[in-house]
Amino acid sequence: MNRTNRLLYMVAALVGLVWLFFFPHFRQAFLKQFYFMPFLGVVAATVANTTPAAAGIVYFPVLTRLSIDPATAVQFSLIIQAYGMGLGSFKWFLFNKKLFMVKLLPLCFLGGTIGIVIGIVFVPIDTPEILTLIFNSIGFIFTQIIFFSILLKRTYPNFTIDLNRSNVIVLFVFSLVGGIISGWIGFGIDTIFYFLLTFWYRINPAMAIVTSISLMAALSVVGTVLNLVFNSVPLALWYSAVPGVTLAGLFLASYFAVRLGARNILVLFAFLLTVDFLMAFWTQNTVPMSHTFRMILTYLIVGYLLVIHVKIFKQSYKDVNKELGEFQPNDIR
Template identity: 30%
Template sequence: MSLKNTQNLSQSKYIPICFSIFVYGFWFYGQGLNEALINLSEQFHIALTMVFGSFVAGGTALGGGAIAFPVLTKVLLIEPATAKVFSLAIQSFGMTAAALTIIYGGIRYYKNVVLLALLGAIPGIIISLTWIVDLLPRLAVKSLFSLLIFCFAITLLRLHWSNKSTIDTSYWPKTYLLPLVGFIGGITSGLIGSGADIAIFALLVLFYKKDLKASTATSVVIMAVTSVIASFYNLYYLEVFTPQINQYVLAAIPVVVIGAPLGAYFCAKVKPGVLMAFLLMLIALEVSFTLYEVLN
């Protein structure tokens, strides 16, 4: 690598930091210091939730909604529609910060997969937000989320039980599956705030036999772009942002732009077995809550 390329790579590592500084400036300017601190204290439970949610969003194939959605709907008793809009909105900040860390921090991901998956995920989430989201009842949406991450747990366990390292080759058979699965994941993301990342991750590691960490990083980038587009759509076309959601988002912003990049860095360094155990514990808790609600 030439000296010039090395310098460019070194300078590009500051881009995620610049993004975080810009977001903090937006956070202070949009509210004022006093109002920002007051809202943060009033919505401290939201910010605390996203401490864990942003870390999971940046470091795993589960989006921030994997933490935010079940906690908001099952612990804090917030309506699923509100939780979904909030999850997408806050992922627009946190997962974008994580995606920039991945892209400019030298963390490996599959660029071709990002482009192909987004061809399906973006129209999928727009269709879901526009026509499908109002058709499902509250409990059905929460149960769908639990089913989705239960399938994700099966994916992880299958990888573990196979006891085989993923084989990362340059061969990509049936590439049409990437936009197709991205579209299905986009539909799910429109309902619960997450899904495109999980679906593509499962496709990469189970069908294409790709590297676990690179697949995770790829899923984070995909969900970041999907969340940004969906949030703009929610804000300017559907106009579903309420003052309550705005307060939630403003309280969580200073947390997620730090937590998500840390999660991305953690994923790149930690052993896969540790990451898997952490995810399975979260999934077991979430599915248990849903089963309890359905049976009672």
């Protein structure tokens, strides 16, 4: 066993001991209400630490469909991301620290911090229906960008960004907007930051994904502190998810990321966003519409997405984004 693996096992053992120590305090809530959270945590943390989407993309739709208030789901997403994506960032750093675009993080963290303060403290959205609609609409838009980037066979040759005045302004503004959205729905800056890096600056996607994960982790800490001061934090939910999140953050996420590759991860990411959008659209009542119109629109969307997926999977693996950067250390020069 090498030094890195020993360190990871030591962290996992320490987390396990602390979790068991606090078990009597959360025993009733865990066994009666949240017994499923470790399993959900494995899935959510794996998604969060392999794709440019935070764990909220899994937690939010699942928890709200289990009758947990959307505002509580957002607060939970932030605190569990602070932990889980923090572990994931630590693991990625051990794997290859060159995957982090360190020069960008202070600027983007500053913009994101200002944004999340605005979103949580000054302009909060407390209406569950609006939160749900914002979440799924943003996700669907990002899905289409991913689909067409794959179909157009974009290449991503860049590894750095020159921090001149115009780039500083662009990065700061996008981080500010991402921070506001993160304050509202529990994630956002990671996905926006990823798309900015890849589609505007054509940065290696592996670097963009890992950097966005670390940025979302740091901003989730800020959001959690703000919720502790101004709102509340669902500690029982967080405690219940910790075992699964620890397993995925330290071990599973990077394992799957390296073996799936950046391109397949993006396809998986887009698929998850698409399924969630369709489920939410079919059940939502925020925008009034007749049942017939809802069915027609749903069939049109499904047909459109089916055509897109067929086009993607008809292309051979080697013909799609051959220059899409992977997570292997020797891919980052």
